[in-house]
Amino acid sequence: MAEKHHQIVIIGAGTGGITVAAQLLRKNKSLDVVIVDPSDKHYYQPAWTLVGAGTFDYKDTVRDQASVIPPGAKWIQEYAEEVDPENNAVKLRNGDTLTYDFLVASPGIQIDLDGIEGLKEAMGKNDVCSNYVDPDYTWEVLQNFKGGNALFTQPATPIKCGGAPQKIMYLADDHFAKSGIKDKTNVIFATPGTSIFGVPEFARTLMNAINRKGIILKFYHKLVKIDGENKKAIYELTATDESNCIITVNDDNNVIHEEIVGTTRLTIPYDMMHLAPPQSAPDFIKTSKISHQEGGSKGWVKVDQNSLQNPDYPNVFALGDVAALPTAKTGAAVRKQAPVVVDNLLKLIAHKEANNKGYTGYSSCPLVTGYGKMVLAEFGYGNKRMSDPILSKLVDTTKEQWSMWILKKYGLPYMYWNLMLRGKA
Numbered sequence: 091m092a093e094k095h096h097q098i099v100i101i102g103a104g105t106g107g108i109t110v111a112a113q114l115l116r117k118n119k120s121l122d123v124v125i126v127d128p129s130d131k132h133y134y135q136p137a138w139t140l141v142g143a144g145t146f147d148y149k150d151t152v153r154d155q156a157s158v159i160p161p162g163a164k165w166i167q168e169y170a171e172e173v174d175p176e177n178n179a180v181k182l183r184n185g186d187t188l189t190y191d192f193l194v195a196s197p198g199i200q201i202d203l204d205g206i207e208g209l210k211e212a213m214g215k216n217d218v219c220s221n222y223v224d225p226d227y228t229w230e231v232l233q234n235f236k237g238g239n240a241l242f243t244q245p246a247t248p249i250k251c252g253g254a255p256q257k258i259m260y261l262a263d264d265h266f267a268k269s270g271i272k273d274k275t276n277v278i279f280a281t282p283g284t285s286i287f288g289v290p291e292f293a294r295t296l297m298n299a300i301n302r303k304g305i306i307l308k309f310y311h312k313l314v315k316i317d318g319e320n321k322k323a324i325y326e327l328t329a330t331d332e333s334n335c336i337i338t339v340n341d342d343n344n345v346i347h348e349e350i351v352g353t354t355r356l357t358i359p360y361d362m363m364h365l366a367p368p369q370s371a372p373d374f375i376k377t378s379k380i381s382h383q384e385g386g387s388k389g390w391v392k393v394d395q396n397s398l399q400n401p402d403y404p405n406v407f408a409l410g411d412v413a414a415l416p417t418a419k420t421g422a423a424v425r426k427q428a429p430v431v432v433d434n435l436l437k438l439i440a441h442k443e444a445n446n447k448g449y450t451g452y453s454s455c456p457l458v459t460g461y462g463k464m465v466l467a468e469f470g471y472g473n474k475r476m477s478d479p480i481l482s483k484l485v486d487t488t489k490e491q492w493s494m495w496i497l498k499k500y501g502l503p504y505m506y507w508n509l510m511l512r513g514k515a
């Protein structure tokens with residue numbers, strides 16, 4: 091039960107933790123930076139969409155953690171189990187305690203398979219798959235699919251990369267067309283949401299893709315149960331007006347054979363289902379004083395939306411999926427958050443004010459709409475479109491583009507491993 095002090099403790103060696111550590115040490119290699127993470131592997135998760143569609147090798151999304159730890163940083167391969175900001179301390183699972191001058195929390199998001207009845211039992215077998223859990227199995231399911239209902243869905247909780255549940259659907263639809271089974275397939279997207287995408291410029295393009303592909307789109311559908319044995323998904327309808335939900339039960343068009351159960355529930359039978367599981371902040375964060383203890387952001391780390399500094403504990407910062415920020419949780423967001431965190435940390439170390447308020451909610455979602463087609467949705471707080479000034483001069487990123495697909499498949503992975511994780515982008 092040792093106690094050790096470090097200048098900067100970073101929790102999580104994922105996208106946020108490594109990017110911040112690399113940028114800090116690039117600016118000042120004498121800093122004492124320690125990174126806590128139990129995982130011996132680092133994952134490039136954005137490519138899991140492509141893995142699930144059989145167009146990217148899972149092996150190429152994984153590297154040894156040791157290979158991405160920046161030179162000069164110390165890696166402690168252990169779980170953080172408690173954050174005690176009153177005492178500037180992080181307790182580890184092995185009983186050791188790390189005290190810090192500054193803390194950066196970036197432990198990502200937790201997958202809650204217990205969050206939907208029957209999900210844990212159903213996941214990963216009998217044609218229930220998720221790119222969030224095992225993208226190789228998604229590809230197996232797509233290849234074995236022979237027609238019927240292909241159901242794509244997402245939970246009512248916040249999730250990382252909110253576009254991912256629909257990206258795999260567009261790719262699957264394309265795959266079904268190429269395999270000659272499209273005419274005996276119903277592709278269904280059932281979501282608790284009320285629109286296909288929050289930013290109108292991109293929503294229009296996605297609605298065109300949905301109409302072109304003949305996808306059955308169902309809003310106000312909250313998944314509450316999976317009956318894996320009988321291949322049925324049970325939804326709670328969250329709108330009182332049935333027409334909002336697009337229900338076809340009493341319709342001649344009830345080709346998907348959905349059934350009303352009681353007054354507010356509906357069952358959709360599936361032949362395959364892809365879903366994003368419910369997600370939340372890691373449990374040890376939820377119970378720490380650095381997180382919101384109540385309200386809509388309960389459980390997520392409390393930060394100033396522009397400086398990423400905790401208002402109650404000014405020596406604590408958070409970035410990435412764990413931070414309570416009203417924007418999409420993506421690696422692209424981390425790329426814009428990290429320099430702000432680094433700048434503010436260096437200012438505090440130099441006994442200056444942490445006055446960098448430069449993060450304005452940038453996030454981006456590379457929405458692949460088929461093999462060889464992608465819409466690059468970039469936006470900031472308030473779902474305001476926020477395009478890269480150089481890129482938007484060259485291409486109309488609100489439209490499906492082959493060039494953006496090439497960026498997603500080759501450009502972004504290269505940039506991630508070689509520039510971002512090395513503190514160069």
Ligand SMILES: Cc1cc2nc3c(=O)[nH]c(=O)nc-3n(C[C@H](O)[C@H](O)[C@H](O)COP(=O)(O)OP(=O)(O)OC[C@H]3O[C@@H](n4cnc5c(N)ncnc54)[C@H](O)[C@@H]3O)c2cc1C
Binds near residue numbers: 102107126127137411
């Ligand atoms: C299917 C899928 C598709 C996606 N597509 C895109 C995309 O196209 N574009 C995009 O920008 N983003 C995408 N993302 C999201 C992106 O991967 C995340 O937003 C990003 O990785 C967040 O970085 P992070 O550092 O917050 O978390 P992560 O990168 O997940 O890292 C968290 C780290 O914390 C560690 N950790 C967890 N618990 C503890 C603990 N108790 N103690 C210490 N360490 C801990 C983990 O081991 C992990 O290494 C996608 C994600 C998925 C799953």
